[in-house]
Amino acid sequence: MSAEFVKLLAAAQEGGSTVSECWLTLSRINLASESSWSEQWIKTAELNEARAEHSLLNNNLVTARRNWLRATTYFHAAARPPGYANDLLTRASTACGDAQPAF
16 A cells, blocks of 8 residues: 555646645554555545535636546545455546536
C-alpha cells in the first residue's frame, strides 16, 4: 500500500489528489484491518463527489471538475486491494460519467 500512497501523492501535482486529503485519509486507516484502506478512501472519494455535485448545482464548473477528478482517483485507490476492485472501479467509472456535464 505504500507504493499506492506514493502514487496518490504524485497525483496531486496534476490535481488528481491533494496532499492534505491523502495524509488525512492515511491517518484514519487502521493497518490491522484488511478493509480499512478501502473504507477510508471511499469516504474521501464520496466527500469529493458530494462537493462536486454541490459545485455543479451552483454553476461552479471548475470546482466541480476538480472534485470529480479527485473522487475518481480516490475510488481507484480504494479498489487497489484484491477483492474490492469490481464494485469500486464501477463507482470510479460512474463518477467520471457524472462529471460529464461539467466538461
